[in-house]
Amino acid sequence: xxxxxxxxxxxxxxxxxxxxxxxxxxxxxxxxxxxxxxxxxxxxxxxxxxxxxxxxxxxxxxxxxxxxxxxxxxxxxxxxxxxxxxxxxxxxxxxxxxxxxxxxxxxxxxxxxxxxxxxxxxxxxxxxxxxxxxxxxxxxxxxxxxxxxxxxxxxxxxxxxxxxxxxxxxxxxxxxxxxxxxxxxxxxxxxxxxxxxxxxxxxxxxxxxxxxxxxxxxxxxxxxxxxxxxxxxxxxxxxxxxxxxxxxxxxxxxxxxxxxxxxxxxxxxxxxxxxxxxxxxxxxxxxxxxxxxxxxxxxxxxxxxxxxxxxxxxxxxxxxxxxxxxxxxxxxxxxxxxxxxxxxxxxxxxx
Amino acid sequence: xxxxxxxxxxxxxxxxxxxxxxxxxxxxxxxxxxxxxxxxxxxxxxxxxxxxxxxxxxxxxxxxxxxxxxxxxxxxxxxxxxxxxxxxxxxxxxxxxxxxxxxxxxxxxxxxxxxxxxxxxxxxxxxxxxxxxxxxxxxxxxxxxxxxxxxxxxxxxxxxxxxxxxxxxxxxxxxxxxxxxxxxxxxxxxxxxxxxxxxxxxxxxxxxxxxxxxxxxxxxxxxxxxxxxxxxxxxxxxxxxxxxxxxxxxxxxxxxxxxxxxxxxxxxxxxxxxxxxxxxxxxxxxxxxxxxxxxxxxxxxxxxxxxxxxxxxxxxxxxxxxxxxxxxxxxxxxxxxxxxxxxxxxxxxxx
Ligand SMILES: CC(C)[C@H](C(=O)O)[C@@H](O)C(=O)O
Ligand SMILES: CC(C)[C@H](C(=O)O)[C@@H](O)C(=O)O
Numbered sequence: 001x002x003x004x005x006x007x008x009x010x011x012x013x014x015x016x017x018x019x020x021x022x023x024x025x026x027x028x029x030x031x032x033x034x035x036x037x038x039x040x041x042x043x044x045x046x047x048x049x050x051x052x053x054x055x056x057x058x059x060x061x062x063x064x065x066x067x068x069x070x071x072x073x074x075x076x077x078x079x080x081x082x083x084x085x086x087x088x089x090x091x092x093x094x095x096x097x098x099x100x101x102x103x104x105x106x107x108x109x110x111x112x113x114x115x116x117x118x119x120x121x122x123x124x125x126x127x128x129x130x131x132x133x134x135x136x137x138x139x140x141x142x143x144x145x146x147x148x149x150x151x152x153x154x155x156x157x158x159x160x161x162x163x164x165x166x167x168x169x170x171x172x173x174x175x176x177x178x179x180x181x182x183x184x185x186x187x188x189x190x191x192x193x194x195x196x197x198x199x200x201x202x203x204x205x206x207x208x209x210x211x212x213x214x215x216x217x218x219x220x221x222x223x224x225x226x227x228x229x230x231x232x233x234x235x236x237x238x239x240x241x242x243x244x245x246x247x248x249x250x251x252x253x254x255x256x257x258x259x260x261x262x263x264x265x266x267x268x269x270x271x272x273x274x275x276x277x278x279x280x281x282x283x284x285x286x287x288x289x290x291x292x293x294x295x296x297x298x299x300x301x302x303x304x305x306x307x308x309x310x311x312x313x314x315x316x317x318x319x320x321x322x323x324x325x326x327x328x329x330x331x332x333x334x335x336x337x338x339x340x341x342x343x344x345x346x347x348x349x350x351x
Numbered sequence: 352x353x354x355x356x357x358x359x360x361x362x363x364x365x366x367x368x369x370x371x372x373x374x375x376x377x378x379x380x381x382x383x384x385x386x387x388x389x390x391x392x393x394x395x396x397x398x399x400x401x402x403x404x405x406x407x408x409x410x411x412x413x414x415x416x417x418x419x420x421x422x423x424x425x426x427x428x429x430x431x432x433x434x435x436x437x438x439x440x441x442x443x444x445x446x447x448x449x450x451x452x453x454x455x456x457x458x459x460x461x462x463x464x465x466x467x468x469x470x471x472x473x474x475x476x477x478x479x480x481x482x483x484x485x486x487x488x489x490x491x492x493x494x495x496x497x498x499x500x501x502x503x504x505x506x507x508x509x510x511x512x513x514x515x516x517x518x519x520x521x522x523x524x525x526x527x528x529x530x531x532x533x534x535x536x537x538x539x540x541x542x543x544x545x546x547x548x549x550x551x552x553x554x555x556x557x558x559x560x561x562x563x564x565x566x567x568x569x570x571x572x573x574x575x576x577x578x579x580x581x582x583x584x585x586x587x588x589x590x591x592x593x594x595x596x597x598x599x600x601x602x603x604x605x606x607x608x609x610x611x612x613x614x615x616x617x618x619x620x621x622x623x624x625x626x627x628x629x630x631x632x633x634x635x636x637x638x639x640x641x642x643x644x645x646x647x648x649x650x651x652x653x654x655x656x657x658x659x660x661x662x663x664x665x666x667x668x669x670x671x672x673x674x675x676x677x678x679x680x681x682x683x684x685x686x687x688x689x690x691x692x693x694x695x696x697x698x699x700x701x702x
Binding site: 077089091092096118119120121122123139140142144145146148149150151152153154155156157158159160161162163164165168190192193194195196197199200203222223224226227230231244247248250251252254255256259260 | 545
């Protein structure tokens with residue numbers, strides 16, 4: 001049965017356009033000759049757009065993006081310290097606004113140490129887990145404020161907002177992941193210090209666990225979780241955690257599994273009320289932009305997550321296999337961004 | 352000139368008493384025959400005390416502790432999940448209450464990969480940095496709350512409170528550390544998301560930096576900082592950061608430098624208005640308590656920090672050297688807690 005999807009493509013800033021070009025190349029290659037078609041609309045958003053027009057993300061942009069079945073995003077953010085961006089927070093105004101407006105309450109970040117990939121860990125063991133990071137609450141809500149700014153009496157507050165509604169739905173999603181994987185779920189929080197939020201998370205996990213007797217559940221404080229990520233990452237299957245802890249843990253997870261150049265993510269609205277958004281975990285890296293130095297693998301693996309989300313599991317598997325084949329064959333030679341994309345696209349036909 | 356100090360000793364729970372016994376042994380050994388004397392008062396505090404009396408830390412305890420020149424603490428906290436402790440938060444009520452009441456605004460956590468110590472990192476390089484963690488503000492202030500608890504409409508908030516006063520004083524301390532070390536300071540925060548608190552931290556560091564032109568300053572988001580801690584820890588000299596980020600980064604720092612069994616810390620009130628408190632970073636580890644399995648090195652290195660804080664730099668250096676000598680000579684043999692303490696105490700006389 002032919003399936004046609006509308007895809008919003010947001011290349012963004014820095015290396016974003018380069019890695020997205022390769023991701024689209026692979027998407028085109030994997031769908032070629034199949035029943036799947038993607039009708040793509042490019043959205044020019046990010047620091048570059050802001051510098052031209054003064055807009056970060058207009059209501060019109062958002063409405064147009066919402067008309068799509070999924071979003072592929074590269075990376076956004078200008079050169080750090082650029083004075084023209086001093087009053088623009090592209091991350092908040094664009095990336096987080098998309099995640100919040102499109103109710104991406106699951107931020108799904110799989111971590112695998114692929115064959116052939118070096119880890120900074122001497123003895124990493126089996127690394128194959130997924131972090132289910134909450135995406136619409138916690139300290140990310142933008143619910144802070146400050147008084148007496150710039151004076152010796154300044155007070156700057158940040159509020160982490162956590163709701164039973166918001167925690168329960170992401171916890172349920174995480175249990176679903178655990179059931180379809182190795183049946184282990186670890187809640188990561190800081191219940192001994194953040195007692196109100198921590199208690200809500202803990203009680204919610206306990207309650208949902210009772211409905212999922214086949215899942216083995218444990219709990220780690222976020223500080224202890226970082227220790228295990230470097231001493232025994234094999235202990236993890238599914239981690240469920242809040243927005244900020246998830247941000248921190250997934251960069252560390254990327255680091256131990258070959259680096260941020262390989263880390264893919266999905267910002268998911270599981271009910272499909274809004275389009276989900278797939279993006280590499282890395283940023284826009286303006287220092288190497290336009291030099292064909294970026295590794296597009298994270299963006300390409302994000303395409304695999306996108307395909308899987310849209311129900312195209314076969315195509316997703318083919319992309320994953322092509323990436324794994326490419327990684328396994330990687331020598332020390334430095335390839336350009338496009339060369340890596342070309343290789344993976346070519347490998348698709350052999351897998 | 353003879354110097355006599357009053358030391359409050361809080362062995363605490365689990366392995367706390369075992370490691371504190373060795374730390375006191377080393378303190379006695381290093382001061383023997385010198386002008387330094389320590390008059391020790393033991394305080395029986397922690398989960399054990401709570402189970403006996405229902406008290407965590409009374410005003411009387413606090414007043415008595417305040418009469419001392421310094422505090423040596425082992426570890427506090429009962430067996431996780433112990434139903435009798437369900438309504439006691441020993442960490443908040445004891446450890447954090449001490450840090451906050453005694454205005455320990457500097458939580459100083461040095462990280463060194465000592466010769467002979469294995470790191471989980473394949474190629475750690477030179478690891479020698481210090482984290483200056485703010486100790487009296489941030490998400491640790493206990494300024495949260497919840498409504499409709501236990502219902503589907505529960506909302507649980509946590510407030511991170513940051514003041515110009517609180518940030519500036521710890522930032523100044525961190526610049527002092529940088530000047531006495533390799534002259535590099537890294538601010539770690541999440542300024543792109545926690546914009547109010549982040550802006551206060553960033554502006555404060557920039558302002559204090561202008562007074563310290565010899566210190567090279569940079570900034571990392573907390574997520575990126577975890578990456579560098581496993582890929583290039585040598586890039587760090589002094590890290591200054593908030594209470595929660597500091598908690599997370601210092602467990603990771605301990606992990607990459609041989610584990611939590613070696614990580615010492617000082618909760619410092621630099622002005623001396625209140626006694627400073629020295630403790631291993633590790634917890635009470637009830638699972639191995641009373642078995643002489645714990646490594647007392649972190650507690651012993653905390654004694655070195657304590658001595659240095661009290662101005663006894665020679666004695667502090669001797670303890671450090673004895674620990675380094677012990678670590679360098681460590682074989683694969685498993686020694687008891689007391690054997691390690693005995694060895695280090697004996698090595699003192701040779702250093
Ligand atoms: C750019 C930033 C706002 C973002 C986040 O903190 O979520 C990034 O670090 C990520 O992990 O996707
Ligand atoms: C026990 C806990 C409250 C404490 C903290 O979070 O500060 C501990 O993790 C530490 O790092 O000293």
